[in-house]
Amino acid sequence: MKRFLLLLLAVFASFHLFAQQGSVIERFFQKYENDRSFTVITITPKMFSMFAKVDPGDADAKNMMKVIQKLKGLRILTKESTKDGPRLYKEAAAFLGSDFEELMTVRDKNSDLKFLVKEDAKGNINELVMLVGSSDEFLAMSLVGTLDLNEISQIANGVNIQGMDKLKNVKKK
């Protein structure tokens, strides 16, 4: 009985740890999602599972749909016409530091852009986070799903989200 209780405790502790790990970017979104000056877009796993049943016409669309079927959620948090872009960028990057690995950083005169990924044991990407901070804008995007770099590159080619074009040429070796 004692052993069973210990096992139960261990299972609950692991759930708690998993929940904490999964909530790093979530905590950042939660901090600002009720702020009316931000634009928030959320697409749920249910929506993606419905997309998965749509039968696309041509071959290109079919390939894109295969990738979309692997997506489990998308969240975008953005603030336009703001001077807080660099501050929010630094804050979001600090939130993600420990759990995510940096994939790419682009810095120019006016803006910073960072892609971070969370990988599983097989080397597949479980979550891609993109942060953009410029002198007049901030954007954070979280894309959840089991993907590889080729598939991320395919998504980058197929969507019109500021900054994602930088991933168009990323390929798995």
Add this chain to the structure above:
Amino acid sequence: MREFRNKYRGSAEVHTVNIGKFALQLGSLCLSFDSEDADARAIKHALKNVRKVKMYTISNVKGATVSYDDIADLKSNLQRNENFEMLMEVREKGNLIHILNKGKDDELGNVVMLVQDENDFLIVNLQTSLKISDINELIHQFASN
């Protein structure tokens, strides 16, 4: 949803529009006059699977009557008590769109859209038996234009 609308009767301008099966059939009959229009044929086919459309509008200038908390309560009630599932959510400045549905795997089923713009709060409820394949046909038809 009706309870939610009734809460604001008297304190805001409230309008209800109900479009039943008969009106929808009449609509699809009108569309069938132009038998050569492929778009009309696709819409007619989709309308066959829509049983009822209900719309409630509540005047809500700059969110003065229906607060964001009220909308959040309505959304969580739909999820908790009516088993609706969230499909997507978009919020930009004062505008808000929530889309929820309740249906089997391949069915769009019962769809609720909660839309807040600068002046009004709108609830749209589509009671359908539309399948994803029906939506697929509509997409193909309009994409081919």
